[in-house]
Amino acid sequence: MPETANQKDPLIIGGQTFDSRLLIGTGKYPSDDMIPRIIAASGSRIITVALRRVDFEADTDNVMQHIPGHMQLLPNTSGARNAEEAVRIARLARAIGCGNWVKIEAIPDNRNLLPDGHATLTATEILVKEGFVVLPYINADPVLARQLEDAGADAVMPLGAPIGTNRGLTTKEMLQIIIDEIKVPVVVDAGIGRPSQACEAMEMGADACLVNTAIASASDPVAMAGAFARAIRAGRQAWTAGLGSVRWQASASSPLTGFLYEQTGTP
């Protein structure tokens, strides 16, 4: 059984049930041949793929041929600069048989690769109406996350740090608000560089993490995929087990109310 498998605590997105809370990517690997081994080591059930990289004509050197049939495909709109382009790419992905899931990436900023919240919301509204299962990639903005939930998004994917930076949960405060407030699954996407950071996101109550760069750029990506799987499982277990509350000072005595229990002397 994969390290992340947990039949009693499944991740549910778009009405589908998954026994892993680690989502993985297909970009940045030294070779696409590695993808099946990454999938096996990670136990992942959902994999994102950039439509821009999918070659519908090629018999070989096609990323799709490396993705086993049991995986839920999550085409992403990488390269879209606005809502219109994101919608077009999503429709194209569905038309060529990549299914009706889509991760919306609407990125008008090639320097920091930060998503455009307004464009993402517009694209979500359109694609939800067209029957897509929509997972928007967003900045860690609780207000936007709520608007996307109201628009019918099936999950929200706030970033932990700018994509590719491996800097961890730099948006932690806002992520916590999103996790606390949003009812649809919260998938922390982008910026997670270490298994311990993924574990922390899960301990905070995130429903899942998407990890690509940290796995793909590791010296041994397959081993790193296994490390992330275990970290995410540990973080989730800790969350469901109920973490003890954090105290800032020792609390052995009751200086303010202790008098209530003091024995009074007999007259």
Added chain:
Amino acid sequence: MSFYDRYTVFTGDDPFRRLASATGCEVQRVLGKRILSWEDYLLLLSSAAQPYLEQMAQKAHAQTVAYFGRTMVLYTPLYLSNFCTNSCLYCGFNRDNRIVRRQLTLDEVEAEAKAIAGTGLRHILILTGDAPAMASVAYIERCCAVLKRYFPAIGMEIYALSEKDYGRLIRAGVDSLTLYQETYNETLYARLHPRGPKRDYRFRLDAPESACRAGMRAVNIGSLLGLDDWRRDAFLTGLHASYLQDRYPETEISVSLPRMRPHAGGYQPEYDVEDRHIVQIMTALRLFMPRVGITISTRESARFRDRLLPLGVTRMSAGSCTAVGGRTADKETVGQFDISDERSVPEMAAMLRRAGWQPVYKDWQAIG
């Protein structure tokens, strides 16, 4: 506002004095920084940075892998026409050169497209000389109508155009522009381009920005290293790229590092750009602009290109041919420049895989 306004600040020698006064300590300080200013970039191009090339390379490698992964986008050039009205002293297509002039018919374009698509490549770069009466915008549009059937991504490297004409060609299916300023030294530029429309320095300088404004998805600039002091041209190329990235964040900006090669015209570069200089430029540029695309063409030798792989390159040409009709015609014309790396697409792909890099044949999908 145009890059020219920014450029004029750097026309004198003053800003470049830093090149001579830079110290190793200053370079080390820059290597510890997260975000580099243009002054930092200049320091990394100085001779004081040369002892730190390995450190620069390590950092450039880490940043490239983080942002682009171990992937290399492959493309190949397709020369449509070599008619030219310019007399660029360094170019094989110079109108005074007695070479066979040709322009592909649409049937020939299709034959070349089929041959290239058969190699698996999905990124094509179309090139022409500067003869708008022959290779007109309308001709390019017609070529794109053919090429769109074979390639989801069409780049072009042709004469400078207006924003309106870039818009026309974007609608025809072109999604990326490559346009080299050749040299940013305006005086030298005038001397190297004695006749023809390319003489207009300012029009060419502003053309990449016109393409950004027209909505071009990707814009690739560069200078022909060796024409002028490479430190100055490399610096101004980076400054230009950074200017475009700041003002047009939705456009993917990239930089090519072409080095002068021998060609039919016989012009010899005035400045010797050594391999270590290319490494210095590439790694300095990567540290200055972590997400900029960097292209290395087959002007460079196979051996050198293999060594450059981990240092910041994101795009390489493969299976190149710089002659018009070179892939299918019985008699090919003389190329624009001589190719050093003559490896085929499968050979390049095999080399990349051996080195731990994934060859990417397709990195864009036309959605128009």
